[in-house]
Amino acid sequence: MSMQIPGSEYFSSRPVDPAVLASALPASLPVHTVTQEQIDGLDPLTYEVIRHRLWSVTEEMGEALKRMSGSPIVTDANDFDFAICDELGQEVQVGLYNTMLVGAVDLAIYWTLRHRAGNPGIREGDMFLCNDPWVGGGLHQSDVIVFQPVFHDGKLFAWTSAICHEPDLGGVGLGSFSPAAQDVFAEALPTPPIKVVRDFELQNDVADAWVRRSRVPMLVNLDLRAKIGSNSVGRKRLVDVIEQYGADTVKAVMKRMMADAESRLRRKLTALPDGTWRATGYQDQSHEGDRGVHKITVAMTKKADHLTFDFHGTDPQSGVINCTFAGMRGGVMLALLPILAHDIPWSAGGLMRCFDLVAEEGTINNATFPAAVSRGPIGPAWLTGTLVAECLSQLLDQSVDLGKSVQAACCGTWDTAVVAGLDERGEFPMPFLNVMMEPMAGGFGARPQADGMDTGGLFCIPMGRIPDVEMTEFLYPLLTLWRREEPDSGGPGRQRGGVSASVAVTLYGSNNPAGLVLASAGKAVSQNNGLAGGYPGNTGLDAVARGADVHRLLKQGKVPQSLDDFGDGVELGNCYAQSYLAPGEVLYLSWQGGGGYGDPLHRDPAAVADDVREQKVSPEAALQVYGVVLYDGVVDGEETAVLRDRLRDERRQRSQAPETNGAARIALEGARRLDDNLVVAGNEVGCAHCGHQLADLTTGTQLQLAVFEGPSTEAGPQITSDPATYVDDEVVFRQLCCPGCWTAVYSAVVPKEHVDHVSDVGRFALAGGSQ
Numbered sequence: 001m002s003m004q005i006p007g008s009e010y011f012s013s014r015p016v017d018p019a020v021l022a023s024a025l026p027a028s029l030p031v032h033t034v035t036q037e038q039i040d041g042l043d044p045l046t047y048e049v050i051r052h053r054l055w056s057v058t059e060e061m062g063e064a065l066k067r068m069s070g071s072p073i074v075t076d077a078n079d080f081d082f083a084i085c086d087e088l089g090q091e092v093q094v095g096l097y098n099t100m101l102v103g104a105v106d107l108a109i110y111w112t113l114r115h116r117a118g119n120p121g122i123r124e125g126d127m128f129l130c131n132d133p134w135v136g137g138g139l140h141q142s143d144v145i146v147f148q149p150v151f152h153d154g155k156l157f158a159w160t161s162a163i164c165h166e167p168d169l170g171g172v173g174l175g176s177f178s179p180a181a182q183d184v185f186a187e188a189l190p191t192p193p194i195k196v197v198r199d200f201e202l203q204n205d206v207a208d209a210w211v212r213r214s215r216v217p218m219l220v221n222l223d224l225r226a227k228i229g230s231n232s233v234g235r236k237r238l239v240d241v242i243e244q245y246g247a248d249t250v251k252a253v254m255k256r257m258m259a260d261a262e263s264r265l266r267r268k269l270t271a272l273p274d275g276t277w278r279a280t281g282y283q284d285q286s287h288e289g290d291r292g293v294h295k296i297t298v299a300m301t302k303k304a305d306h307l308t309f310d311f312h313g314t315d316p317q318s319g320v321i322n323c324t325f326a327g328m329r330g331g332v333m334l335a336l337l338p339i340l341a342h343d344i345p346w347s348a349g350g351l352m353r354c355f356d357l358v359a360e361e362g363t364i365n366n367a368t369f370p371a372a373v374s375r376g377p378i379g380p381a382w383l384t385g386t387l388v389a390e391c392l393s394q395l396l397d398q399s400v401d402l403g404k405s406v407q408a409a410c411c412g413t414w415d416t417a418v419v420a421g422l423d424e425r426g427e428f429p430m431p432f433l434n435v436m437m438e439p440m441a442g443g444f445g446a447r448p449q450a451d452g453m454d455t456g457g458l459f460c461i462p463m464g465r466i467p468d469v470e471m472t473e474f475l476y477p478l479l480t481l482w483r484r485e486e487p488d489s490g491g492p493g494r495q496r497g498g499v500s501a502s503v504a505v506t507l508y509g510s511n512n513p514a515g516l517v518l519a520s521a522g523k524a525v526s527q528n529n530g531l532a533g534g535y536p537g538n539t540g541l542d543a544v545a546r547g548a549d550v551h552r553l554l555k556q557g558k559v560p561q562s563l564d565d566f567g568d569g570v571e572l573g574n575c576y577a578q579s580y581l582a583p584g585e586v587l588y589l590s591w592q593g594g595g596g597y598g599d600p601l602h603r604d605p606a607a608v609a610d611d612v613r614e615q616k617v618s619p620e621a622a623l624q625v626y627g628v629v630l631y632d633g634v635v636d637g638e639e640t641a642v643l644r645d646r647l648r649d650e651r652r653q654r655s656q657a658p659e660t661n662g663a664a665r666i667a668l669e670g671a672r673r674l675d676d677n678l679v680v681a682g683n684e685v686g687c688a689h690c691g692h693q694l695a696d697l698t699t700g701t702q703l704q705l706a707v708f709e710g711p712s713t714e715a716g717p718q719i720t721s722d723p724a725t726y727v728d729d730e731v732v733f734r735q736l737c738c739p740g741c742w743t744a745v746y747s748a749v750v751p752k753e754h755v756d757h758v759s760d761v762g763r764f765a766l767a768g769g770s771q
Contacts, residue, residue, distance in 0.1 A: 008369035013111040031087040032155040050253040068226035076467040077437040080164035090349030103330030107136025124151040127197035132190035139327040139377035141188035146227035160234035162227040170213035175418035179288040179576035181372035258350030266305035278757040279387040284524040285575035286319030300391035311359040322367035323376035331384030378414035397675040408595030410459040411442025412527035415591040421514030443498030443593030452498030452594035477509030493534030493596020500593035513582040524723035526749040532676035533744035534596030538718035542573035545586040599744040605635040625716040648742040658704035664693035692740025701762035705736040
């Protein structure tokens with residue numbers, strides 16, 4: 001872990017009390033605000049009309065950016081976002097794009113108000129640029145925000161912002177990813193807010209200094225102008241709304257939007273039981289050459305109408321798998337928006353008043369400068385969001401109505417691959433750099449009443465899209481051999497996790513080797529866990545087929561269909577690696593699907609037959625994991641029943657049963673649901689399927705479950721490689737079952753030293769027995 005540099009704390013931004021911030025502003029920067037009476041006096045119809053107008057402003061900003069940007073990251077994958085903030089930077093309306101960025105935008109504005117208001121000043125016609133993840137705005141240096149103040153009658157009225165991921169901003173590694181980095185000085189340079197537009201005019205000296213750092217300066221230059229143009233559209237449309245309805249009315253609507261979002265979320269929280277829920281996850285490897293496992297753990301406490309996320313116990317910052325406070329906050333918003341606020345307008349400034357973050361400085365998801373953070377949003381921030389989503393799902397699973405929002409982990413993480421080399425297809429050779437965006441097609445986690453969406457996208461980018469193959473081949477000297485959904489990649493369960501996909505590409509139009517950077521966790525330890533006994537989705541797998549000579553195969557009319565077609569020359573990629581791709585060789589990426597929900601032995605056999613027919617599940621998995629016997633695609637009901645009984649008996653024989661005799665049964669009629677497998681009646685907790693008593697709350701809260709630990713391959717064919725290839729820690733498939741009917745209550749691929757939280761029924765609100 002690198003030492004903290006004195007003075008760097010100046011650039012650390014945190015949420016601030018709006019009243020305190022307003023009182024600290026200089027007299028040279030008057031702000032526009034309204035009274036509570038003006039907010040309360042809004043006409044309901046006017047409120048709804050203006051609220052929707054503000055929403056449309058962010059949508060129009062998004063369309064403007066996409067029309068102007070030349071980067072597939074923006075135009076195809078929709079990896080960007082926007083916000084309209086009030087005069088103090090509180091987020092009033094955010095876009096439906098990369099929701100992790102929501103946790104960072106306001107931090108950059110708070111910092112700018114504190115440190116730029118006096119010198120160089122904040123004036124009409126200004127725009128600021130920032131890519132410092134400690135300041136905020138984005139989660140790592142490749143997230144670049146351009147934001148502007150909007151004035152009315154000489155007073156600061158609001159802010160607009162546009163942010164997107166840039167393909168390269170310099171640093172040692174291609175695409176600004178340096179797998180071997182030990183601190184930020186090996187990565188792209190963080191730039192705190194700097195005035196890039198003055199008096200509505202782009203400052204060429206600042207712009208030139210900005211694009212000079214990149215390996216793809218033309219793309220970065222175009223994106224800079226696209227974000228400036230997007231903000232210009234936002235300002236014009238916002239001014240139009242002010243002119244039509246009046247500044248006080250529009251500001252009252254903005255304040256009311258945040259207050260309404262806050263009150264609606266607080267009402268929802270109040271209706272849920274109090275308690276503390278815990279989750280722990282891991283990142284395998286922290287940098288090139290590392291073989292360790294690194295932990296993030298969270299305890300989510302819900303009390304009345306407020307949430308507290310406590311990350312004490314998280315491992316110290318290490319390698320490139322760190323994020324700043326902005327990333328941790330963005331990870332929380334990644335989960336909270338779709339799970340708790342899917343039916344609430346996303347006025348993030350109000351929603352973020354409903355929770356607190358507690359974390360030690362210098363840890364993986366609250367790293368201090370100069371930690372390397374290039375993996376920030378797609379490593380620790382993403383895992384933070386996955387763990388928060390697991391806690392929220394456990395809380396909501398007790399509610400019949402709100403249980404519809406329960407969801408197992410989605411595709412775990414982003415599988416980063418950057419390919420850069422020389423494009424020799426034209427008259428003159430040209431350099432190219434492609435951040436491969438195909439992993440956008442991740443599998444969604446399963447829900448209690450529905451399978452996860454197959455290749456449904458990313459949890460954090462609701463509007464995300466996978467790139468067009470023909471456009472990729474047009475832009476880069478790459479030929480796609482296949483891009484397809486992968487059977488068994490979705491986590492098995494009563495409801496199956498959504499399957500993910502794979503892609504295989506080779507150089508086509510380049511006679512020189514290309515550089516290759518790989519960065520992805522979840523190859524040894526699952527990051528796409530199931531819920532309520534559901535299995536995790538697949539582990540990731542990246543590989544290069546050395547000496548494949550694919551061009552010879554193509555000339556012979558043979559199109560490769562799998563890695564097996566390339567013989568023994570397949571070289572597995574580490575989680576973090578710098579390598580190369582030579583002409584004729586093939587790069588293969590297989591990213592993660594969603595986790596399953598519930599015991600796969602409880603899945604409807606007809607649904608398994610459909611999965612096999614649609615090639616979502618292999619015939620082998622249908623037998624080994626789901627216990628379904630098929631003849632010519634038709635379920636044999638009798639043999640399926642016999643096979644499932646045998647598989648349950650195998651669970652019994654291989655597991656270590658609790659010491660209790662297990663003879664007690666509880667009455668299921670009238671018992672309160674805890675999740676798919678557990679119910680509580682009075683002071684007894686039991687199995688929802690067979691009534692076996694699992695805990696007596698008068699004597700303790702530990703569930704008496706049978707425990708099995710075995711090789712990770714016991715989880716099923718979705719576990720694609722040996723964990724020992726990547727880490728030194730022993731990794732196991734751990735399964736906890738009811739000793740009465742042998743239903744799986746918990747199934748995970750974790751380090752052997754992992755302490756699971758599912759055995760402690762105290763995570764539920766059980767004080768006083770049934771409620």
